[in-house]
Amino acid sequence: EVQLVESGGGLVQPGGSLRLSCAASGFTFSSYWMSWVRQAPGKGLEWVANIKQDGSEKYYVDSVKGRFTISRDNAKNSEYLQMNSLRVEDTAVYYCARGDYSKRRPFDYWGQGTLVTVSS
């Protein structure tokens, strides 16, 4: 059974940093692109970033470029999202999702999400 479990969310002040983790199981993690998708309270879904199987390609939505960094550790079956210079508008539930950018496959598995709240 495919499972994606996020952790690391919490309350942080504007300008602060947070690192999210996603632990994957039930599939060959190293064979898949992985992504982060977020959802602000009461709002829709927004793709944030994705990373190639070997970490050699990474893409970001414009609003987080230069502030967020996606990474992965295939030995640990995990992906990460380092979030710096956080803004109030980054407040959202962050989902880890599996989707293949190069093979054009959508998000077929999602984690349960972790809430990030940016507030003073």
Next chain:
Amino acid sequence: EIVLTQSPGTLSLSPGERATLSCRASQSVSSSYLAWYQQKPGQAPRLLIYDASSRATGIPDRFSGSGSGTDFTLTIRRLEPEDFAVYYCQHYATSPWTFGQGTKVEIK
């Protein structure tokens, strides 16, 4: 960036009725790389349809997708109580992948 516009914003229907949800793209979505997701309160989205018309694993056949180019439709043939939720379309043709703003299907 491809902008996806969903309509209507809210659909009020009774169980057993047919639901028709629309997703319009600001430019053609190549190879029909369009998906539909269902999201219930407090849950992660669930993939229903991919490649515009293919049902994901385990999805009942009352859900169907159609369309190409810039106009896509999700149809729920006969609404079951568990189908009342928010539905999002999403393209995965070019970066950035974007979502529509969602259609809420609520009980009338």
